[in-house]
Amino acid sequence: MEFSVLSLPGDGIGVEVAGEAIRVLNHVCRKFNHKANITEGLLGGIAIHTTGGPFPAETERLCLEADATLMGAVGLPEFDNWPPEKRPERGLLGIRKTMGVYANLRPVRSYPALLDSSPLKNHLVDGVDMIIVRELTGGIYYGTPRGITGEGAASRGTNTMTYSWAEIDRVTRMSFELARNRRRKVTSVDKSNVLETSQLWRRVAVEVAKDYPDVELNHLLVDNCAMQLVLNPKQFDIVVMENMFGDILSDEGAVLAGSIGMLPSASIGARKPNGFWVGLYEPVHGSAPDIAGQNKANPLGAIGSVAAMLEYSFGLKEEAAAVNSAVEAVLNSGQVTADLRPKGTPATTTQVGEAVCEAIG
Numbered sequence: 001m002e003f004s005v006l007s008l009p010g011d012g013i014g015v016e017v018a019g020e021a022i023r024v025l026n027h028v029c030r031k032f033n034h035k036a037n038i039t040e041g042l043l044g045g046i047a048i049h050t051t052g053g054p055f056p057a058e059t060e061r062l063c064l065e066a067d068a069t070l071m072g073a074v075g076l077p078e079f080d081n082w083p084p085e086k087r088p089e090r091g092l093l094g095i096r097k098t099m100g101v102y103a104n105l106r107p108v109r110s111y112p113a114l115l116d117s118s119p120l121k122n123h124l125v126d127g128v129d130m131i132i133v134r135e136l137t138g139g140i141y142y143g144t145p146r147g148i149t150g151e152g153a154a155s156r157g158t159n160t161m162t163y164s165w166a167e168i169d170r171v172t173r174m175s176f177e178l179a180r181n182r183r184r185k186v187t188s189v190d191k192s193n194v195l196e197t198s199q200l201w202r203r204v205a206v207e208v209a210k211d212y213p214d215v216e217l218n219h220l221l222v223d224n225c226a227m228q229l230v231l232n233p234k235q236f237d238i239v240v241m242e243n244m245f246g247d248i249l250s251d252e253g254a255v256l257a258g259s260i261g262m263l264p265s266a267s268i269g270a271r272k273p274n275g276f277w278v279g280l281y282e283p284v285h286g287s288a289p290d291i292a293g294q295n296k297a298n299p300l301g302a303i304g305s306v307a308a309m310l311e312y313s314f315g316l317k318e319e320a321a322a323v324n325s326a327v328e329a330v331l332n333s334g335q336v337t338a339d340l341r342p343k344g345t346p347a348t349t350t351q352v353g354e355a356v357c358e359a360i361g
């Protein structure tokens with residue numbers, strides 16, 4: 001198979017982890033006789049420095065053209081005091097919206113080799129295997145009106161959380177589809193005891209569930225879900241929620257995996273005329289400026305995102321499985337970065353990437 005991939009390394013450790021992810025992608029392609037045509041583009045802080053804006057028109061064109069897009073991370077401390085509409089993060093929101101990737105899949109699983117890396121007791125974490133499905137192109141991240149009006153003590157900040165039936169329908173439907181290939185259980189998370197958007201969310205989830213009588217649906221309030229994630233995380237299979245709830249709870253989920261550096265993500269949109277799904281793949285972690293440029297960052301979240309790309313955008317399940325088993329083999333070998341607290345000297349970002357390639361064979 002021949003396909004095109006846009007690489008957007010972004011800022012900070014994004015550059016290092018994306019480099020290893022691309023190394024693994026090229027390696028898999030060589031091994032399984034595929035041809036990946038890789039182009040590189042600008043997003044985030046580096047794009048602001050180079051072009052004046054976080055999501056340049058050229059990147060917009062490239063991401064719409066490519067068969068799939070792989071991202072590192074965005075965000076630089078020098079923009080910390082800039083208004084939201086000018087910051088590197090806005091580039092990320094822009095590309096998600098432009099690509100229409102409304103369903104963000106964030107798998108959280110425990111690896112036997114990493115049980116001791118989680119601060120939670122082993123028996124709670126052992127066997128965790130869930131996918132957090134985060135709505136990604138709506139809700140409070142995008143709602144209007146928004147902004148800060150007035151001056152000084154009289155100023156006021158406003159954001160709007162709004163969802164249409166159709167926006168909820170498509171992401172909950174995707175969740176039920178995913179559940180069918182797993183343990184057939186969907187937990188829909190909301191705050192319907194307070195928010196109207198959540199009341200609608202729950203109503204739509206109940207309607208969609210009627211089309212999936214073979215899948216069990218239950219509802220959980222978001223505050224209770226935050227607690228259940230650490231009390232009894234094994235109860236979850238597919239957990240679906242709106243954009244901001246998903247942002248928050250997926251970081252909590254990272255604790256179960258041992259390190260946020262482990263978490264991959266796949267953001268999926270419409271099906272293209274050529275049969276591929278529109279997909280944006282990125283590790284869940286941020287740009288971690290404190291360790292950037294030191295060859296210390298864990299590339300496994302980015303490498304797992306390549307596996308997700310192979311599976312969801314190109315239907316290459318065997319190739320995806322090869323990457324995932326290689327990741328597991330590397331974890332078992334103990335050749336891991338400092339965030340996973342290895343017994344010996346921590347491996348570098350590059351060493352982990354090379355070890356994954358070697359394990360693929």
Ligand code: IPM
Pocket residue numbers: 074075089092093247284286
């Ligand atoms: C994430 C990140 C982003 C988000 C930031 C960097 C804008 O935290 O992907 O979880 O909030 O969506």
Ligand code: MG
Pocket residue numbers: 247248251
């Ligand atoms: Mg986040």
